[in-house]
Amino acid sequence: GQQLNQSPQSMFIQEGEDVSMNCTSSSIFNTWLWYKQEPGEGPVLLIALYKAGELTSNGRLTAQFGITRKDSFLNISASIPSDVGIYFCAGISGGSNYKLTFGKGTLLTVNP
């Protein structure tokens, strides 16, 4: 089946630093999604990307849909303590949104 390689697995950063994480796959996706999950909560959608090359921002978050349609990255600028959580990428293929593949997540810790 399809697999997404998400990296890094974890990050420990200082408040104010910028963060970058990415997902790659051997398969092509039509849609890329980025979620954040805080402890004890469900994942919350951060950004959705629908076109190759698309660059979308949501506050301090910026995500891009790779031009090959096989990768995506998420950047967080000027991190703050409440950015702590697990960030997941997800890819949707085949024009049918129940063919959704998740990355294993990046655990972000921000030291004040």
Next chain:
Amino acid sequence: DVKVTQSSRYLVKRTGEKVFLECVQDMDHENMFWYRQDPGLGLRLIYFSYDVKMKEKGDIPEGYSVSREKKERFSLILESASTNQTSMYLCASSLLDRDGSPLHFGNGTRLTVT
């Protein structure tokens, strides 16, 4: 805003019990999903449904069944709970959309089977 509500945040059940996990969404979404989330294994799809009374197996359906009698409600059933079903269970919903509509998740139910 889409709201996906799972009826219980925490459940403790005994081995062999029949367990019902309930999920309700308020956005008239066609698709509904049940995932389980375990450390190191990520999110794994158990079952999904794209319409009332319709269901499809996901990647790990063994030991589970589902019910969708109304569009807004999707239930996950553990016919005879076992300790290896201790996990975080996440319900999600989305539009039936060829472009790939994002999934919206509930807050999860942490199930412990003793």
